[in-house]
Amino acid sequence: MNWSNIFTVYAKELRDMLRDRRTLISMIVIPTLVMPGLLAVVTFITVQVAKDAAAAIPTIMILGGEDSPKVNAALRSGTKVKFVPPAADWKKQIADKQLRAVVDISSGFDRALERGEPASVRIYNYSGELRSGFAVNEVRRFFSDYGEKQVVARLAERGLPPSTLKPFDLATENVAPPEKVGGNIIGGFIPYFFLLLCFTGAMYPAMDLTAGEKERGTMETILCSPVARLDLVLGKFLTILTASLGTVACSLVSMGLTFAVGGPLLASRIAGAGTVAARRGAEQITAMTTLDPLGLVAVLGMVLPMAVLFAAVLFVISLFAKSFKEAQSYVSPLIIVIILPAIIGALPGVDLNARLALVPVLNVSLVSKQLVSGIWQWDYLALIFGSTCVYAAAALALAVRMFNREDVIFRT
Amino acid sequence: MIEVRHLTKTFRDRKRGPIHAVEDVSFAVAPGQIYGLLGANGAGKTTTLRLLATLLQPTSGTATVAGYDVVTAGEQVRARVGFLAASTALYSRLTARETLQYFGRLNGLADSEIAARTQRLADELDMHDFLDRRCEKFSTGMKQKTSIARTLIHDPDVMIFDEPTLGLDIMAARTIVRFVRECRDRGKTVVYSTHIMSEVEKLCDVVGIIHDGRLLAAGTLPELRERYHEREMEEIFVRCVGAEPPRLRPA
CATH class of the missing domain: 3.40.1710.10 (abc type-2 transporter like domain)
Incomplete structure (x- = not known):
């Protein structure tokens, strides 16, 4: 392993990637716009519901x-x-x-x-x-x-x-801190969102750096340079990982700004409407925007090995394809594989146990729901982080192996 | 210097079974010599050259390139080889200068050295007008020049050309042919594969005729002419591979 070569490959791939408009859209534009857009939709619907309630x-x-x-x-x-x-x-x-x-x-x-x-x-x-x-x-x-x-x-x-006739008084009252209530309402949604972005952010560069290179004929050019294939895989892999994490970072910054500035502003505007439905809508938005910040950081910590896993898996699958189009047809159905466990994790009532802690994607989704609600189960955290790291390492090893296979690299 | 000894490459195909792309091929090329590998499509030319450039590993046999074994010292071999093929494209989103810099760094050159060599290559190949433009907008000729500069950035001892004129117009093809001659004149060891007979006649010092993965005949052009009693390369080739029955000779 030659770090200087890995860095050279990484720097070149990064420059190449950042010059590609399609990557920029999937890595920066979409994740930046999607969160404010989502909040705007929620606000719009809430206002509409409030208006309808008043009118009806x-x-x-x-x-x-x-x-x-x-x-x-x-x-x-x-x-x-x-x-x-x-x-x-x-x-x-x-x-x-x-x-x-x-x-x-x-x-x-x-x-x-x-x-x-x-x-x-x-x-x-x-x-x-x-x-x-x-x-x-x-x-x-x-x-x-x-x-x-x-x-x-x-x-x-x-x-x-x-x-x-009424021997005692019966009442229900919420005493949980607002961020925990927020965590329950929206907790399943935030990590799901991160996982999805993590995956979609890696998708395009993974296909471009493998199948895309084969299709354009640059793969053979780079293979006949003295750089070792291991260094080439690692350089490319780091580029894909950077794209994946860059996508998450963009969405995180955008989300932070949206919640910090837009959330209270919209909540107060909706609450100003005065109706019961409007008040409830305002409460929802406030709950959505009051998540445990430390928990959010921890969620990102759990998403990190997940990003490694995604980048490596996408690398392996796209490498096998002969062309970008073929890679797309292999990779696109995978989104379902990512979405399904994430949705199951976001469902109320599905809770973490030792067996689920070993199921990739689902485990991170479940533990993230806890983390944003301020629940820290260290044994599960360690188990999930550890198992995800093992899966990620295995996928990366497989990527290196595949890159060394002639029938994969020169597949025609 | 290239020495190929009993080189064999067998691919496994699930439907067709084992495919012997290269079978027991042996030849040697000296510095300052152009060895032409002549064969039809699918004869095994590309596989042979990919084996020499260590892109593929031989099933059996071996070869040494510039004194290094292709099986055990792949990186050293690649560091001494310039490989140019119709299938080796350029990174479209990089400029010509960035391309040269990238391959220079991967060959372990210092940035100052890369800058000096880029300057020299741009002078020789007349590349200054487009050196800082992205390759995606290049004409075929510009791409050719950039690819040539890419193969020369580390000043390799051995040059391997795999059908480099494939799909080029006459002017671009002539640039390549001139460049191959210059490589020989500078004392480099050159292997050149093609299926174009006229290129062999113009360029090659020694010709190897490859068919169905086997090297059927090898020698200088005069030697082959004498052996097959033919003047034209095309006739020699056809006689050698036995695709047509030998002409009836008058009794």
Whole structure:
């Protein structure tokens, strides 16, 4: 191994690569634009949902209840819906989606409640229709509260406290730090994103430096120079690795800027819209942008051997191909192989265990989910880092071996 | 100096079984001599030359190039060989100067030495106009000159040419032929493969006729003429490989 030759090959390949527009697009432009783009899409959708929610106040009709002014007034003031006067064709109106629901109050409702006699409310809806569902929920919430108030009043009449029917209070409250909640919501997504970029960043240079060289006839030119094939492989491999990590670095910088500047700005703008959905959207964006920074650094540490593995595997596969086009047809389906474990890792409920820690890609995806949530399981971290390093070394050794095979280099 | 002894190369093909690309080939080339390897397409010329340039490893037999064994001292052999083939292309995104610098460094030359040699080669080959332009925009002639300069940057003792005029127009081909002669005149050992008979007649001191991986005949042009009772190289070649029945002689 001659480091001076390796560096010469590396420097030349790097210069060659950076002069290629296609590499620049896949390495710098796409990863830089994709994160701000993604945040913009999330923001757009959230704003749209908030707008739609505000615009979609359901229309409801009340049937009966003319002799019960109390419940009628309470219903009109206690719900965020629009009431229309009764009409005979209400069923048709529901079917036509002009009406979201119809509330049928039994006659003598107020009086029946005062006397403690049975009374009834019927809600007619369009089952399975989303907005009809919203309207029904709103009306049900009102009547449930109204009924509860009646119960409390009746208990008071009999001199009993409200706790007679509700012996204890039940509530749920989040106490996890925001970055951990963020980690769970988005934790599976960030490393998946890194893995994908790591792979796509290495893809193009790997094909260009192997099959591309064969196709252009420069492979034979370089092989007849005195440089050892091992040095040639390492120089080329380091170039591919640089492209892969460069892609991740570009996306990381872009993501940092997007989250630091764009996130809070957009969150505040969305929150300014005032609706419930908007507030939730703002919370999501804030959660997304509050990840444990140390965990993020650790994720990058885990992605490093993964990049080595990707670069070496892509090198081997592309080297086998005779032309760039052939290499593309071998490499493109591999994206599925990368995406699938990453998606499985991002699914809620799939958790790390010793066996999964040995599955490449999936292991890094799973452990990254933990790391961005601030969970550090050192034994798994060591196992995953170690196993990925072993796989990467094996793939690199295979690359060197393949490069020394005449039937691969001179495959026609 | 090149010495080839019983060189054999067998490729294994899954469908066709073993293919004997080169079989028991032996010859020697002295410094200041051009050895022409004449053969049809698929005769084994390229494989023989790739074996000499250590791009391939022989199945059996061996060869020494500039005193180094192609099997055991590949790097030393390559450091003393300039290899030019129709299939050795240039890096399109590098300039001519960067190309020379790259190959100079890989040959272990210091940057100052590379600069001096680049200057000299650019003078000799009239390359100054395009020395700092990228190869992708070059005409065929410019590419030829840059490739020649690339093979000479480390001033090798041995030059190997594998059908270097393939696909070139007459002017570009003449540049190559002139360059090959200059190499001989400078005392380099030259091997030149071709299937063009006229090139052999013009250039080669010794001719080896290769067919189906075997070296069927070798000698100077006058020797071959005498042996096959023919004047034209083409007729000598056809007689040698036995592709046509011998002409009927008058009784």
